[in-house]
Amino acid sequence: MEPTTTIHHHAPPSSFIRKYIFSTDHKIIGLQYYFLALVAAFIGMGLSLLMRIKLAWPTETWPTLAALFPEGFAGGQMKPEFYLAMLTMHGTIMVFFVLTTAPQGGFGNYFLPMQIGAADMAFPVLNMLSFWFTFVGFVVLMAAFFVTGGAPISGWTGYPPLSALGQIAGPGLGLGQDLWVISIAIFCVASLLGALNFISTMLNMRTKGLDLFKLPLTCWAWFTTAVLALLAFPVLLAGGVLLLLDRNAGSSFFLPEGLIVSGKVINRSGGSPILWQHLFWYFGHPEVYIAILPGMGATSQILATFARKPVYGYRAMVIAIFAIGLLGFFVWGHHMFVSGMSPFSGLAFSVITLTIGIPSAIKTFNWLGTLWGGRIRFTSAMLFSIGFVSLFVSGGVTGMVLGQSSLDLFYHDTYFVVGHFHMIMGVAAIFAMFAGTYYWFPKMFGRMMHEGLGRLHFWLSFIGVYAIFVPMHILGVMGHPRRYAQSTAYEFLGSALPLHEFITVAAIIMALGQFIFLFNLFWSMKKGAKAPDNPWEATTLEWATSSPPPFDNFGGRQLVVHHGPYEYSVPGAPKDYIMQTDPPLAVAKH
């Protein structure tokens, strides 16, 4: 079927506000998402360092921190509720405002229309709204730090009854918790609007000749992610509304009869705390893939570009993306093996969870196949993509441990889980964002990033990530429960402290390494070498226009696609790459 394309011929806005703030240009919106995520990431990282300091040196006093946070560090030592507030906010910020925002809202917004040869998203105004909803959600979440009682302490999963009871169950569970729920609800609406836009855009706006199996894998990944978001976020939104009603309107969706909190009988009945877990994880598990699928897409693209080879098994990669997305909706129960749900459900969820290993293994195998026989150019983008593959393997294999309901009897809610999900949905996804930044920066800003600084950033990050998260698995092997403000009270955790110290030192060094990236980013925007239109000699459509692109992306041209997305080193071709828009070649590919 021939896709139809409409080229918008409206003039670019001239006022600053319409151009940079309330912009409907997908490129500006992409950058807005990207910078929001950048700010959120540095805040989230700062919170994690505060936690790490408490865990490594539990009895030390910190006068400077006490001056900065008089409430949380009263007397110079971090209070346990402050620790829990840090972990709740760290998780919420990172999952929603970094891992969901940058890969999809940022890169997806910027490059999906360009990679399909469109002038903009299908619904530009909706696009603007989805960013501003996200922004408001972030502001509401940040406000939780400054209200009476402080930030919430119920973890990013917000399990009731703890999250539903209010201040009576502990500090931070008053207004701070309400703001948390409201922020999540706003974020859900934003993601929903964004998802509709992505799906419509990719299905309807492709340029001439670009049929579905000529799409770059990044487009497939953003599209699948949007489908996941479309199906998952409404469920979380519903859960959030119910939780808000339980907290403020006397309902009891999640509160059973006979609760006694702080010596007081709570007069509710009929609800179940496990209902929340089902609703939450029905969203929460696909969310893991919302975070990682765009990273898989970007990695595939970058590996092919810099290995100068087509992606190995392109169709298998598309199918694997879909399979992962689909299976993602049938495995939420593996977060609930010990929740008290039926043990037969545990059995079913366990087996389905392990099957996700199959498409994941296909992806890994095909990435290695892409590198095999290549002529690898070690740019910073390539280094981070190689790092992504390594981390994806490391984080993936432990999923085979945790996916077994039987082994979960020991590992549930231990540091093994923390190490696992940080490896795969945390830092693997963030490595893909770095790779994407180094790769697409020339297109976005018309200048090159500094490669030497990029490499330094990679060495520190790669070693740092392993030094932080492998020892966390070891803490898990010892049985160390997560979300403990202190581990010293337990005999079976006797040797945990030196590991905590090691992890914290590694975390501090790695955090410093991230400032190299920050510096490189802003320095290169101003002082980087001028970027050519296609600095990496890549094949996809975003490289068929100037750097940075004009307002309507391709200057009113309608592109015509003749080639697949990754035609590198085609025998008989004049160059080692054929752009998708290059005229048809009379070469036999096989």
Added chain:
Amino acid sequence: MGATVAILIWAVTAATLWMFLSGRWPMPELISLHGQGWDSQYLMTIIIVGIAFTLAQIGLGWCVFKFTDKKPGPATYTEGSAKVETTWTLITAAVFVMLGITGQRVWAHFHLTDPPRDALMIEVTGQQFAWNVRYPGPDGVFGRTDVKLVDDAAGNPLGLDDKDPAARDDVVTQNQVAVPVNRPIRLILKSKDVTHNFFVPHARMKQDAVPGLATFMHFTLTKPGKYEVACAELCGQLHWQMKAFINVMSDEEFQNWLKERAP
């Protein structure tokens, strides 16, 4: 550059393997019957995923070591091979499904079988931030409780109703779970306020205590001694302090322990 990246990848792989194989940070000593099955399932899983991990990282390192742009000539043009991909997928699928199935034996032992009829019943009720432990007493029946009678200060954290004869002989302790060695135990888990989790690392067992719901565990502990119980579900401010002990003793010691605490 390729060699440097390869060495880096292999170095972190070696360091990771060392952390798991050095045995310097061991899993707590095993004390439960079902735990033997758990330990062997874990060992098998970790060996299989360890091999997968090592092969993949060595392969990745090899690719970046070998196929750099210093190598003369163009890259190999290939779009993939259906045969290789199918073989690879089937092998992975077989291994993963095998792991899933073997693991179910442990799960079934713990969850899908009923405890023996003569299993000792113990009820554990979590609250912020302590574990209340109740034994039914000589009559073998748990007495009636009522939330309105709950009074921590008066020493009635579970709201036992004295009007019920079955309640009068119930033994209630806090943060101390005494169990006889080698005797099947049926644990009934409850919670007064928020969700807690009863985690005994030495026994390889863990179960949420959910308010409004009774959850169950059954197990046999095989080694006398005093072992820690940790709360593994975030339950509020002092979550990390919510600790109890499980005291495994001979049957005689256990009977004496219970008698000493009889009301």
